[in-house]
Amino acid sequence: MRWILELFSVACLTLLAELTNAARGGKKHMSIDKQIMDAAPDAGMFDVFHMMPGGDFKVMTELDILLTLDQYKRLRGKRQKVSSGPGRGRANGNRNGRRNGNQNWRRSRLVNRRRGSAGRQKRKADQDESLLWTDCKVYYEVDESFTTEDMQTLETAISEWTSVTCLEFIKSSTATSRVQFKNGAGCYSMIGMQPEPQVVALAPTCRTKGIIAHEIGHAIGWYHEHMRPDRDSFVSINFDAIPPRYHINFDKYTNDEINDHDVQYDYTSLMHYGNDALPGSIVALDPSFQDKMGQREGLSFKDIKLANIMYDCANIMGCTQRTCDFDGFQLYKSYKGSSSCQCWCDSGDVSDPLILCSELDSAPPKPSIRPTETPVVDLCRDVRSNCPELKAKGDCMSKLSLMMDICKQTCGFCGTGEGGGPEPCMDHDKGCPMMAAAGLCTTLEPVMEKQCPASCNLCPSPPDPCQIQKQVMALAAHYPNGTPRLTSFSLLTVIVSVVAVLHHSDYH
Numbered sequence: 001m002r003w004i005l006e007l008f009s010v011a012c013l014t015l016l017a018e019l020t021n022a023a024r025g026g027k028k029h030m031s032i033d034k035q036i037m038d039a040a041p042d043a044g045m046f047d048v049f050h051m052m053p054g055g056d057f058k059v060m061t062e063l064d065i066l067l068t069l070d071q072y073k074r075l076r077g078k079r080q081k082v083s084s085g086p087g088r089g090r091a092n093g094n095r096n097g098r099r100n101g102n103q104n105w106r107r108s109r110l111v112n113r114r115r116g117s118a119g120r121q122k123r124k125a126d127q128d129e130s131l132l133w134t135d136c137k138v139y140y141e142v143d144e145s146f147t148t149e150d151m152q153t154l155e156t157a158i159s160e161w162t163s164v165t166c167l168e169f170i171k172s173s174t175a176t177s178r179v180q181f182k183n184g185a186g187c188y189s190m191i192g193m194q195p196e197p198q199v200v201a202l203a204p205t206c207r208t209k210g211i212i213a214h215e216i217g218h219a220i221g222w223y224h225e226h227m228r229p230d231r232d233s234f235v236s237i238n239f240d241a242i243p244p245r246y247h248i249n250f251d252k253y254t255n256d257e258i259n260d261h262d263v264q265y266d267y268t269s270l271m272h273y274g275n276d277a278l279p280g281s282i283v284a285l286d287p288s289f290q291d292k293m294g295q296r297e298g299l300s301f302k303d304i305k306l307a308n309i310m311y312d313c314a315n316i317m318g319c320t321q322r323t324c325d326f327d328g329f330q331l332y333k334s335y336k337g338s339s340s341c342q343c344w345c346d347s348g349d350v351s352d353p354l355i356l357c358s359e360l361d362s363a364p365p366k367p368s369i370r371p372t373e374t375p376v377v378d379l380c381r382d383v384r385s386n387c388p389e390l391k392a393k394g395d396c397m398s399k400l401s402l403m404m405d406i407c408k409q410t411c412g413f414c415g416t417g418e419g420g421g422p423e424p425c426m427d428h429d430k431g432c433p434m435m436a437a438a439g440l441c442t443t444l445e446p447v448m449e450k451q452c453p454a455s456c457n458l459c460p461s462p463p464d465p466c467q468i469q470k471q472v473m474a475l476a477a478h479y480p481n482g483t484p485r486l487t488s489f490s491l492l493t494v495i496v497s498v499v500a501v502l503h504h505s506d507y508h
């Protein structure tokens with residue numbers, strides 16, 4: 001009888017453990033990057049250049065950051081001194097001696113504008129000061145189409161910020177600078193406060209606490225954690241696992257562009273992408289963090305610390321300045337029953353990240369960086385789930401460049417590259433011909449040479465319609481049924497593209 005009871009209790013415990021794990025999500029939840037990618041109805045949304053109805057250009061970068069062309073030019077127009085592009089710094093970021101040790105140890109995540117600091121790049125700091133929300137007040141309005149449930153989720157996401165920072169969120173439909181939470185194609189946001197109303201787009205599948213809090217992170221001035229200048233000391237970007245059109249989204253920023261306020265790199269940041277959208281793309285150099293990247297539970301300890309430092313919360317709320325042990329920070333408000341202006345430290349638990357530093361005996365362990373093997377990833381795969389549908393529409397041929405990146409398997413484009421000859425030198429963005437015509441091949445060279453090699457006339461040999469047609473036919477021959485489907489329409493598309501390339505090359 002006793003063994004039956006024991007067996008029963010073991011079974012109950014196992015079931016309970018499984019249910020708890022399922023409730024926590026763990027690996028069962030897709031990472032934030034995947035959810036953002038899947039929320040977009042059309043893969044073309046992740047093109048860099050977009051012409052807006054009014055005729056001006058907007059830039060979509062890193063899947064969910066919307067910038068004006070001028071902002072993007074300021075960020076990306078200059079060639080970086082140390083490139084992290086394909087083939088460079090892949091092993092562990094230490095190949096380049098400049099990144100060893102502490103001499104370049106500045107962490108990034110947000111715009112470079114330390115208040116009142118006589119620190120580096122004063123000009124830049126002045127330039128970006130306006131991106132901070134004035135008096136820590138973020139004005140916002142919400143689209144009428146949001147349901148009561150959506151509103152509750154939005155409020156939960158906002159309280160994620162207001163409960164541990166001095167940011168206030170105030171409803172307003174008249175403030176000049178205000179966030180407009182709107183229904184949109186995918187989830188995206190601009191960076192920092194803008195001089196006019198700015199949209200935070202939230203498609204229905206983006207309306208979760210984690211994603212909304214992430215997009216608010218951009219709106220208050222943050223870029224992505226894995227784009228920090230020092231990221232190569234913590235993660236390895238495996239460009240071989242990333243379709244070419246997305247490479248530009250992984251070129252890190254420099255210290256001139258963003259400032260980390262000396263908060264350490266954080267694998268568990270809500271602003272860190274994971275690996276579900278592009279498997280194998282980000283390799284943690286401390287393997288124990290591999291599955292922790294891309295969490296969308298909420299703000300991490302370092303997120304909270306950074307926001308408090310960036311908006312100077314303790315100082316402006318009147319705390320007498322003090323130094324905190326164990327990399328803690330001073331929280332101006334009372335929290336968890338404790339008095340205000342206390343030092344709070346990292347609990348190590350993202351679901352409840354703050355613990356009084358006085359309750360700790362030592363600082364949480366730092367990442368343990370090891371030499372890491374870059375995984376070999378099979379690129380013969382689809383990035384989007386609707387590839388069969390797109391193929392049925394004929395997109396494999398009519399949108400060749402896009403489909404080679406996002407629906408390689410379904411379109412039968414595997415086997416090109418090493419085994420099947422070089423892939424055609426082509427643009428990776430539908431806006432390329434227009435951007436080339438606007439002179440961006442020179443003013444935005446670092447981006448254009450990757451995204452628009454054909455339009456910028458950077459292919460090894462001038463575009464040759466016959467050669468491209470041959471390459472397209474060779475790719476089409478990989479179709480499972482062996483029947484090339486180069487329709488007259490798609491052939492026309494190819495020829496028109498090539499003519500456009502030749503036409504625009506006249507500008508250079």
Ligand SMILES: [Zn+2]
Nearest residue numbers: 064065214218
């Ligand atoms: Zn983001």
